[in-house]
Amino acid sequence: MDKLLLRGNGPLRGELRVSGAKNAALPCLAATLLAREPVVLRNIPHLRDITTTLELLSSVGARILVDEQLGIQVDPCPVHSLVAPYDLVRTMRASILVLGPLLARHGAAEVSLPGGCAIGSRPVNVHLSGLEALGAEISLEGGFVKAKAARLRGARIVMEMVSVTGTENLLMAATLAEGKTIIENAAREPEVVDLARCLVAMGARITGAGTSVIEIDGVDALHGAEHHVLPDRIETGTYLVATAMTGGDVMLRRTSATFLESVILKLREAGSEILEDGDGLRIRMKRRPVGVDIRTAPYPAFPTDMQAQFMAMNCIAEGSAMVTETIFENRFMHVSELQRLGAHISIDGKTAIIRGIPRLRGAPVMATDLRASASLVLAGLVAEGETLIDRIYHLDRGYEVIEEKLGALGADIQRVRTSRSVA
Numbered sequence: 506m507d508k509l510l511l512r513g514n515g516p517l518r519g520e521l522r523v524s525g526a527k528n529a530a531l532p533c534l535a536a537t538l539l540a541r542e543p544v545v546l547r548n549i550p551h552l553r554d555i556t557t558t559l560e561l562l563s564s565v566g567a568r569i570l571v572d573e574q575l576g577i578q579v580d581p582c583p584v585h586s587l588v589a590p591y592d593l594v595r596t597m598r599a600s601i602l603v604l605g606p607l608l609a610r611h612g613a614a615e616v617s618l619p620g621g622c623a624i625g626s627r628p629v630n631v632h633l634s635g636l637e638a639l640g641a642e643i644s645l646e647g648g649f650v651k652a653k654a655a656r657l658r659g660a661r662i663v664m665e666m667v668s669v670t671g672t673e674n675l676l677m678a679a680t681l682a683e684g685k686t687i688i689e690n691a692a693r694e695p696e697v698v699d700l701a702r703c704l705v706a707m708g709a710r711i712t713g714a715g716t717s718v719i720e721i722d723g724v725d726a727l728h729g730a731e732h733h734v735l736p737d738r739i740e741t742g743t744y745l746v747a748t749a750m751t752g753g754d755v756m757l758r759r760t761s762a763t764f765l766e767s768v769i770l771k772l773r774e775a776g777s778e779i780l781e782d783g784d785g786l787r788i789r790m791k792r793r794p795v796g797v798d799i800r801t802a803p804y805p806a807f808p809t810d811m812q813a814q815f816m817a818m819n820c821i822a823e824g825s826a827m828v829t830e831t832i833f834e835n836r837f838m839h840v841s842e843l844q845r846l847g848a849h850i851s852i853d854g855k856t857a858i859i860r861g862i863p864r865l866r867g868a869p870v871m872a873t874d875l876r877a878s879a880s881l882v883l884a885g886l887v888a889e890g891e892t893l894i895d896r897i898y899h900l901d902r903g904y905e906v907i908e909e910k911l912g913a914l915g916a917d918i919q920r921v922r923t924s925r926s927v928a
C-alpha cells in the first residue's frame with residue numbers, strides 16, 4: 506500500500522495548476538445518464554473517485570471515450586442495466602448520484618445503499634423522500650434502494666436539511682419530470698451551480714441554482730452537450746493553506762477567489778496576503794500564522810472540507826483557536842494523528858481547541874479520510890524530520906498528483922510503494 510514520506514523543509518514557492526472540481530465532476534458524470542446523446546465533459550480531474558464513477562457508468566452500459574484534449578465523452582445510449590452494485594458503491598458514497606438520473610430517464614433504478622463512512626453516518630433520507638415527492642415508489646431490499654416511476658411528476662420539495670448531493674440528485678431527476686419542480690432549502694454550493702450549468706447545456710430548464718430555491722421546468726428529453734467543470738475550490742484552499750503554513754509565495758493558476766470568500770477571509774486573518782491575478786490567485790505569507798477560529802456550515806459559510814487543513818495550520822499558529830464542526834458528527838479523526846506530531850488539541854463535543862506551538866515533529870501517521878489526509882500532508886510539510894503517512898489511498902480519491910504538485914513547489918515529498926519505517 507502506498508505511503509507518503511515528507512520532510513519539513515521550508516517555504517513553498519512557485520506556480521501550480523488547480524484541477525477541475527471533484528465534487529462537480531461527479532454529479533456531471535452522473536447527469537450524462539439523463540441524455541439521449543453523448544455528453545463531453547472537460548477539466549475532469551484524474552482521481553480515483555472519477556475512475557470509480559466511470560466504472561459505474563460502464564457497468565450500467567454507458568460507453569466512455571477520452572478525446573484528444575482529455576475530455577471525457579459519455580455515451581448513455583447503450584445503457585442496459587439500472588443497477589449500481591455494492592462493490593462500487595461501497596468504495597464511493599457519491600455513487601448514490603446515479604439514482605435520480607437512472608430513475609428519471611429509465612423509470613427504475615437499484616442503487617446499493619451507501620453505508621456509513623469515517624466522517625459520519627451520512628444517511629440519504631432526503632434524497633429518497635425528495636424522489637418520493639416526485640412520485641417515485643421507493644423500497645429498501647437486500648441493502649439496495651429500489652426506485653421506480655413510469656414518469657416522475659414535478660412537485661414542491663422542502664428539503665429537511667441542506668444536502669449537497671441530495672439537492673443534486675433531485676435537481677437531475679426533476680429535469681425530466683412532468684411539470685414544474687421547486688426545491689426549497691436547496692444547497693447553494695458552487696458545485697450545484699456547475700451541475701445546473703451542465704444540465705442547462707443539455708437542454709434542461711432550471712432557474713435559481715446557487716440560491717436556496719431552485720425551480721425546474723421538466724422537459725421530455727435532454728440532448729448531448731459539452732461542459733467545462735469549474736476549478737476545485739477545496740484543492741485551491743488546501744494549497745493556499747499549505748503556502749500559508751510554510752511561509753511561502755505561490756501562484757495558483759486556473760482558479761479564482763470567487764467561491765472561496767470564507768476561506769480567504771480566514772487566511773487573511775491568519776496573516777497571509779492573497780491577490781487575484783489574471784487566471785489565478787497569488788498567496789504570500791511573511792510571518793508565522795495567527796490562530797483563527799472557524800465554524801463549518803453550508804455554503805457560503807466556511808466549508809467542512811477545509812476544516813482539517815485549518816486545524817493543521819492552527820497547530821503551528823501563534824495563539825489559540827477554536828474549530829467547530831457542525832456538518833459531520835465524526836470529522837475530527839485527524840486530531841489524534843496531529844497529536845502524534847506533537848499538536849496541542851483538546852476536543853469538547855463539536856469543538857476542538859488548539860493551542861499553537863512553534864514546531865511539529867515528524868512521526869508515522871495514518872490517513873482516515875480525504876480531508877484528514879490533506880491535513881496530515883500539510884502538517885508534514887512543516888514538521889521537523891520525517892512524517893510517513895499511511896493509507897494515502899484516501900488522498901488519491903480527491904487530490905490529483907499531490908506529491909508532484911507540492912514537489913514542484915519545493916516540498917520534500919515522495920510516494921513510497923513498499924512499507925518502511927521511519928528512523
Ligand code: EPU
Pocket residue numbers: 528531599625626627628629630631632666667668669670671696809810832833834875876903
Ligand atoms: N444528511 C442527512 N440526510 C441526507 C443527506 C445528508 O442527514 O439524506 C446529513 C449528512 O449526514 C451531513 C449533512 O446532512 O451531516 C450534510 O451532508 P451532505 O448531504 O450535504 O453531504 P454529501 O452531499 O454527502 C458533499 C460532498 C462532501 C462534503 C459535503 C458537505 C460530494 C460528492 N461530497 O457530501 O465532500 O463534505 O457535501 O459540503 O459532493 C469531500 O470532498 O471530502 C467530501 C466529503
